Amino acid sequence: MQQFYWLTKVSKKQLYYSLTATVLALCIVGGMAWNEHRQTKAVADDITVVRTAVIGVAAAAQGYTYSGEVRGRYESQLAFQVSGKIIKRNVELGNVISAGDVLMQIDPKDIQQTVNSNSAQVYSAESQVRLAESNLNRYRQLYEQGAVGRMAYDQYVNAYEVAVATVRQASAQYAQGANQLDYSLLRADKPGVISGITVEIGQVVSAGQSVLTIVQDGEREVEISVPENRIEELRKAQQIKVAFWALSNVTVDGKVREIAPMADPATRTYKVRISLLNPPPEMKLGMTAAVAVLGGDSRQTVTIPLASIYQNGDTPAVWVVSGDAITLRPIKTGNFGDGTIQVLQGLQQGDRIVTAGVHKLKEGQKVKAGGESL
Template identity: 65%
Template sequence: MQQLKYLNKIPKKQIVYGLAILLVIGIIGGMIWKGQHQPQPVADVVSLVRTTTVGMTNAAQKYTYSGEVRGRYESQLAFQVGGKIVKRHVDLGSVIKAGDALMEIDPKDINQTVNANAAQVYSAQSQLKLAENNLNRYRQLYAQNAISQAQLDQYQSAYDAAVAAVQQTSAQYMQGTNQLGYSTLYANSAGVISAVSAEAGQVVSAGQAVLTLVQDGDREIEISVPENRIEELRQATQIQATFWALPGVTVDGKVREISPMADKISRTYKVRISLINPPAEVKLGMTAAVAAIHPGSQQIAVIPLSAVYQTGDTPSVWVVQNDTVSLKPITVSQFGDNQVQVLNGLQTGDVVVTAGVHKLREGQKVRVTGDNL
């Protein structure tokens, strides 16, 4: 209350002047404080970088396909007669020679057929002998004018029919004998058994595949090629095959055949690559990689992998121009040996930063120490 009474006694004019003076003092003090604490501009940092000069070249394009080592000739073996398998003489992977017995079926029914055919042959031969004797007797009677020509012709026809019957029954007997021989499945050439599709005790029909035989000789690689690479594969100047189980082994090859129809499921074309002088270590079923190389007309640049600066999904490089760096996006192709092939984005003579790319920013001044290539 005392203070309020004191303020009421001070003239209002003096109070207004005092407040104005305090406001001016505060503004001046704030300006002085801001000037003392305002950050001073810092000079741009000049980074020391290492660079390389880009050179464009014509590079051959290379595409690699995975495949499997197969035989040139693969035969699906089957019995020529049906029956029950009673013996199997080979296993998966067995090495066989031409003429080796592979499987047998029960020959009981075939034996009965052969016996029946043999009896028919014996009967037909007896009828032929009777017809021959009758013909000889009636020829003598005809010579004595005891019978007519018509009667002689009847016995001549009976003899001819008996001869035909012997030939027919003999052919049936030979057919049954062949079927008896077909009851054992023999190898038609040397090779290795790559698949077994039937076991002893199983009843199979004629023509049903029971074994797969890969013949000795040429070795091939079967690969699957998409439809947009077929023509490039045909025009390949060089084809090389490597093997996962044989590091360091490279074998030249050539395209032997290309399937005219695409696979219904994968929509790729089966291609057979013949191997030229493969070593003995190349076995059936090995995993192989086939590289098809053909010349390309596209200009590419090869730069160190350390020069690539990845920003999101787009690879880029820092290009130096007038001691200033700028980020330029590129399109890369293949990687290898700490290098990368660039398809688009660079030109001959471009200076690219190869060290310290993650410490730079757009428009920064740099000092070049020299090329590293």
């Protein structure tokens, strides 16, 4: 009986120790498995999936495109030579005019009164001449007969000469007044088209104030505004192409005719006139034109999305995928496009760059790449 009790007691102890060892072994194995799972998950979490693209390089000529407006080569701003109130306007915008046409008229009443006054002065001066001439003839006879002295005769000679000079003066004033009366009519000196009207009937204008703009018949050209840092490139341009927004599929060659010697004080750009070598007949004044200026040098360029640019201070850069990591590489950019930008230096054919989410990445970060070629 004591032997059975001892065996039972021993069996309970062994069972207790066996269960305890089994639980400890399970805990150790489970902990190792959980730790391994956590490390695997952490490694997986460090790998970021990014959208990428492979660079394909192409040769392209450097150039810029400017918006412009069709203008006439010769444009005249007309003004009255006298002041007054406008009482008549004979033209509208777009009217075709001929040389000598009366375009506007100002009220001539005051000028007419001045002309009338000058005319009366002419009549008065002519009367004085006739009187001085009669007196001179009488005194000449008396002088020849010895009835008067030389001094009295010379006085009448001088009076006659003064009267003649007064007639000339009055006639000149009358002619000047007549010219002023003619200036009350604004006439076209060249044939052309009315492109601007700045006054209306009833408005009082001063002499020299611009009232009309006329584009003279003849050559048409395109005016563009060019920033100061591209003037030399424009001078050296090998080719200039001009397209029109309203005329699809129409492109003509152009050449630089004139570059303004000074920049516009407001925009700080230079006005440039582009002559059209074979202008289309459908082209009209004021049309919007696109002037493409192509340089002579051809460079290896590629166009990438703007979202690919990572701005590092003042230097633009892109993330380049090398193996399974990324590296920041500085680039030199060119022209902007519709959501794109041209890269002139820094990328080579076959480079894979990140095209989205570039500001969330870090140098040397592990990534999983995918995408298409550019």
